[in-house]
Amino acid sequence: MPEAAVLIEPVPAMESEAEVVHPVGIDMVHRTRPEDAFPRNWVRLGHDRFSVAAVLPHDHPFFAPVGGDRHDPLLVAEAMRQAAMLAFHAGYGVPLGHHFLMADLDYVCHPEHLGVGGAPAEVDVEVFCSDLKWRSGLPVQGRVGWAVYRDGRLAATGTGATRFTSPQVYRRMRGEVPAEGISIPRSAPVPTARAGRTRAQDVVLSPTARGGVWELRVDTRHPTLFQRPNDHVPGMLLLEAARQAACLVAGSGGILPMEASTRFHRYAEFGSPCSIGAVVLPHATGDTVAVQVTGHQDGEPVFSTVMSGPRAEA
Template sequence: MTEAAVLIDPVPAMDSEAAVVHPVGIEMVHRSRPEDAFPQNWVRLGHDRFSVEALLPHDHPFFAPVAEDRHDPLLVAEAMRQAAMLAFHAGYGVPLGHHFLMADLEYVCHPEHLAVGGGPTAIDVEVYCSDLKWRGGLPAQGRVGWAVHRGGRLAATGTGATRFTTPKAYRRIRQDVPTEGISIPRTAPVPASRAGRTRAEDVVLSETGRDGVWGLRVDTRHPTLFQRPNDHVPGMLLLEAARQAACLVAGGGGMVPAEASTRFHRYAEFGSPCWIRAVVLPESAGDTVTLRVTGNQDGKPVFSTLLSGPLVRA
């Protein structure tokens, strides 16, 4: 895998009067709990460029440190995703009721710059918006690039494609799907330690009796993965499923998903089995493993992810 292609050259900010620092409300990053909202403030650097200050918690119960003392790459990816939502809502005026849909997400983390300290870690997330298409005076879709710095050092980069829909248009897309889905797993989770987790309630996979294949466990009571009622399985839960499947296939102490490239093909629905498959690829060598993880539901692909990162010693 190669580093996500984003601009990382410093660009001067706008004049001091224009570069106003704005606080962030948790509703602007689609969170209902303050502990799950990571952006703290934002400033506009240019017409399509923003700087977001975010805090990575050192003791988050779900996004816990990996490999003993590194911030979870999925925590960094979530901070980037939230920064993008903030940029579009606050910077372009996309109404809060609009739906934020990501078609793909790529990131590359540099674990050497993501050590966990004794308190929250401040990061600067630069957000770059491009290829915007407009409808009714608002952006309807576009691409996003991220560059994450910690203490002046590049800690991560990423790219993604996103689009926005009004509540009315979203309901047309979803047609007869209930507006609120409830799912409580009836299957037992795989052992948490094998899935790269410490708590059973965070495990999103169950055994199927088939090598390299697991069933997706969706629990809408999970406080971090489900911030509010939803009519489909959130993308972050699918990314977590990919990570857990990769850890199960890698064996030992699992692996750290330092790099990921994900394509979301369709919504994962409640009430129908979703099968997660993982396979180690030939590119794996030494202490680094590369895997492909896919999700399928009702015979159709839901997502595909290419993961790469260091193995964790058991």
């Protein structure tokens, strides 16, 4: 049974006769802690178009501000992902408890509109759904587009492909994999600052004997990355691993990943080493750098991404 919805106080919004503003329960965005749920309310703008009011916190312990006092691009990506889950659950009636599986996720952030300034940022996330395939009156897969506005200015865009499965179908698909995995890392993390982090508990890579290759460091006790039982490594942890690997190869100061194009090929499983490799791509211009990051487990590709953006200050 899904947990009872915990309502988050909605941000004040203008309401017209044609637009009904709905509050958000954190279960609709698959979170268990209110501080990790960023949408506040939503409005249907059209049959396949929604507007989600969200707040980007300025003091989140994991999604902390990055170079030049900007909101973390991965915070923006997570807000977009949560807005999509909300649209499908609340807008299309996908039942709570269904699994939300993303095959790819691309985003572009505009840092000039992501300044923090010591206060939360209220943003409007427009969600566009397309190429929907239906079964028994419910969407089972489709594409999602996002446009994030702050004070009327375009702060980020993104696209992704997603599909949904019922708990019963998901368990059949996963076979004998336990429904809840537990992982406590035994290897030391890479140096915190070199990974682009300020807290050792947020470092998700361990060193290896191979240059440009690290081992994924999974700690299911992490309060943000693991909010409820999971049978595989979450995609957000893989994106964070990619960011940290990109920082490690980008040189002094690392990289601010304002753009990313990611493909998820298979699940990353608990209990088996997952290697993360990174290489700086040629043709960097000025302070901008692009890094290709790949993850492999048991000889098979898990994910691949290209992250690009300005070099962070050392």
